[in-house]
Amino acid sequence: xxxxxxxxxxxxxxxxxxxxxxxxxxxxxxxxxxxxxxxxxxxxxxxxxxxxxxxxxxxxxxxxxxxxxxxxxxxxxxxxxxxxxxxxxxxxxxxxxxxxxxxxxxxxxxxxxxxxxxxxxxxxxxxxxxxxxxxxxxxxxxxxxxxxxxxxxxxxxxxxxxxxxxxxxxxxxxxxxxxxxxxxxxxxxxxxxxxxxxxxxxxxxxxxxxxxxxxxxxxxxxxxxxxxxxxxxxxxxxxxxxxxxxxxxxxxxxxxxxxxxxxxxxx
Amino acid sequence: xxxxxxxxxxxxxxxxxxxxxxxxxxxxxxxxxxxxxxxxxxxxxxxxxxxxxxxxxxxxxxxxxxxxxxxxxxxxxxxxxxxxxxxxxxxxxxxxxxxxxxxxxxxxxxxxxxxxxxxxxxxxxxxxxxxxxxxxxxxxxxxxxxxxxxxxxxxxxxxxxxxxxxxxxxxxxxxxxxxxxxxxxxxxxxxxxxxxxxxxxxxxxxxxxx
Numbered sequence: 001x002x003x004x005x006x007x008x009x010x011x012x013x014x015x016x017x018x019x020x021x022x023x024x025x026x027x028x029x030x031x032x033x034x035x036x037x038x039x040x041x042x043x044x045x046x047x048x049x050x051x052x053x054x055x056x057x058x059x060x061x062x063x064x065x066x067x068x069x070x071x072x073x074x075x076x077x078x079x080x081x082x083x084x085x086x087x088x089x090x091x092x093x094x095x096x097x098x099x100x101x102x103x104x105x106x107x108x109x110x111x112x113x114x115x116x117x118x119x120x121x122x123x124x125x126x127x128x129x130x131x132x133x134x135x136x137x138x139x140x141x142x143x144x145x146x147x148x149x150x151x152x153x154x155x156x157x158x159x160x161x162x163x164x165x166x167x168x169x170x171x172x173x174x175x176x177x178x179x180x181x182x183x184x185x186x187x188x189x190x191x192x193x194x195x196x197x198x199x200x201x202x203x204x205x206x207x208x209x210x211x212x213x214x215x216x217x218x219x220x221x222x223x224x225x226x227x228x229x230x231x232x233x234x235x236x237x238x239x240x241x242x243x244x245x246x247x248x249x250x251x252x253x254x255x256x257x258x259x260x261x262x263x264x265x266x267x
Numbered sequence: 268x269x270x271x272x273x274x275x276x277x278x279x280x281x282x283x284x285x286x287x288x289x290x291x292x293x294x295x296x297x298x299x300x301x302x303x304x305x306x307x308x309x310x311x312x313x314x315x316x317x318x319x320x321x322x323x324x325x326x327x328x329x330x331x332x333x334x335x336x337x338x339x340x341x342x343x344x345x346x347x348x349x350x351x352x353x354x355x356x357x358x359x360x361x362x363x364x365x366x367x368x369x370x371x372x373x374x375x376x377x378x379x380x381x382x383x384x385x386x387x388x389x390x391x392x393x394x395x396x397x398x399x400x401x402x403x404x405x406x407x408x409x410x411x412x413x414x415x416x417x418x419x420x421x422x423x424x425x426x427x428x429x430x431x432x433x434x435x436x437x438x439x440x441x442x443x444x445x446x447x448x449x450x451x452x453x454x455x456x457x458x459x460x461x462x463x464x465x466x467x468x469x470x471x472x473x474x475x476x477x
Contacts, residue, residue, distance in 0.1 A: 038308060053331050117309065175309070175470075201401070217307065218307075241306075243308070
């Protein structure tokens with residue numbers, strides 16, 4: 001009986017510990033001075049940040065010290081880095097700029113864009129959030145397909161701002177439908193996430209194979225979900241108009257547009 | 268020698284005329300527009316895009332912190348205060364004031380709404396529920412109400428959705444609700460036309476109650 005009681009206590013303690021580990025809590029703030037971050041991406045230990053207000057891309061270290069600058073970007077939004085290449089969606093010029101070893105080129109596209117707000121590269125695939133056209137353009141390695149049209153039904157989009165390609169999914173921040181929408185790689189809608197949380201502008205998204213994080217811009221929150229749509233946590237500490245979120249080495253990074261910083265969360 | 272003088276004179280005349288024409292072509296009016304509700308970068312950059320549609324526009328800048336939009340525009344295109352206000356509204360924003368410094372030295376300005384809306388007499392304060400989402404909504408709702416002669420103040424709370432109005436006793440709540448709904452926002456008693464709602468920028472398209 002005594003052993004049974006001990007076992008029960010240990011189970012409770014173990015459960016409490018594992019649960020605690022899964023909760024995100026504040027670790028550190030990387031102050032960015034005057035930089036107003038929209039999107040960001042990692043290149044090894046450097047954080048590359050799109051500074052929309054000042055038409056530039058900045059690389060900083062973990063202390064916020066500026067290491068490099070790319071000027072003359074026209075309202076850069078949710079950037080991506082893949083295999084050393086930096087991809088910049090330029091909201092102001094309607095182009096996707098690729099920067100390889102400091103040399104800029106324009107990514108060839110099948111159609112004109114109107115305010116691209118997000119780009120993601122995955123192996124040979126690339127996906128773009130085409131803000132004012134309320135659609136996603138996706139290249140699967142062989143051909144381009146168009147996903148979504150303006151609306152609020154399943155499969156429709158209302159000002160998409162960020163995007164991520166996973167192994168067999170495309171995850172879209174469906175900003176002013178206040179939700180995350182997941183498509184398969186044929187463009188068929190699979191799932192809506194965040195419908196019950198009263199999101200007000202889902203501006204940034206990051207997904208792994210089993211988790212999704214979304215920035216809730218107007219409500220100053222970041223929401224963490226299981227891939228099945230179940231809400232795991234609402235993060236509010238140190239969040240001030242968040243625009244992007246990224247998970248790296250089990251640390252959650254969140255860019256605060258109004259706060260002019262990136263905050264780190266651990267679990 | 269005489270021919271040379273004529274050539275020199277003609278050259279002076281030609282280049283003088285050319286530089287005068289170029290100076291005329293290059294003369295620009297400067298515009299300063301104060302816009303309310305520049306909270307969301309996605310929409311604010313959209314405002315810039317809308318102005319870039321104006322052919323010939325130069326040196327366009329937006330200061331997000333102050334809500335000031337500045338640009339230059341060729342004087343011969345005669346862009347008016349009304350044109351500028353219309354372009355701001357087309358982008359879903361609410362213009363507070365517009366100042367034009369014409370290249371000839373003259374200055375044109377819009378009048379601040381509350382300055383032209385001074386009223387005397389007894390006033391009352393009341394609350395009204397108004398649907399909306401963001402700072403852009405706040406600017407639009409408040410400006411629409413402040414435009415009504417007899418309204419002294421209007422302040423909308425983004426979190427509670429409550430609009431507090433200070434107005435002359437004669438002002439009917441129905442009139443205020445009509446004006447707000449015409450701007451695209453549902454009130455507690457008056458639903459906006461679908462066309463007005465659809466014309467709101469994406470971030471302002473609040474969830475409507477059925």
